[in-house]
Amino acid sequence: MPVRVLLVDDEPLVRAGLRAVLEAQPDIEVAGEAADGAAVIPLVRQLRPDVVAMDVRMPLLDGIEATRALLRTVAEPPKILVVTTFENDEYVYEALRAGADGFLLKRARPAEIVHAVRLIAEGESLLFPASVRRLAAKYGESGGNRAARAELERARLTEREGEVLRLMARGLSNAEIAARLVVGTETVKSHVSAVLAKLGARDRTQAVITAYESGFVAPG
Secondary structure, three states, X not given: OOEEEEEEOOOHHHHXXXXXXXXXXXXXXXXXXXXXXXXXXXXXXXXXXOEEEEEOOOOOOOHHHHHHHHHHHOOOOOEEEEEEOOOOOHHHHHHXXXXXXXXXXXXXXXXXXXXXXXXXXXXXXXXXXXXXXXXXXXXXXXXXXXXXXXXXXXXXXXXXXXXXXXXXXXXXOHHHHHHHHOOOXXXXXXXXXXXXXXXXXXXXXHHHHHHHHHOOOOOO
């Protein structure tokens, strides 16, 4: 089955460009479009996309609030890929903290756009880990977020789970973590699932942000 994508951006040219790039791929289908975050929830319920590619800045409801609303009201929400003009944007970091799975620059090359959608849909690796680390260093409360520290303490990660979380923060995929730890891929998947469950994280991105903000992993 192809990866179904919902495009949400107030600029028609951006939506048209993304549609052209994505629909050229045999394994990706553009399920629909919207011009503002306010339309996301009804369209997600109607179209059931796998990924929502959403502008972070929109006039009525921006990508941050749309992400929060979507995750709060939809039982099985799609993956959320924030699309932005500026990489080092506090809005992007806030969207990731709100629950977005990754971000993509509007000036990205077609191959990067396709890779981002596929990677977000698979959920087995962190998208642009170095950029997430820079955002956490610039805008995150590295080691100073009491909620994140308390969450990590409550999680009581095992030594191996902590090791897996550190490797996740470096952007390693399940297969790469398995090779590094000399274990099977299924074993790594089990560890990743345990880490996410214990941290109450929706996905790798949120787990890694908690790791940075709690001081468990240094973002610098």
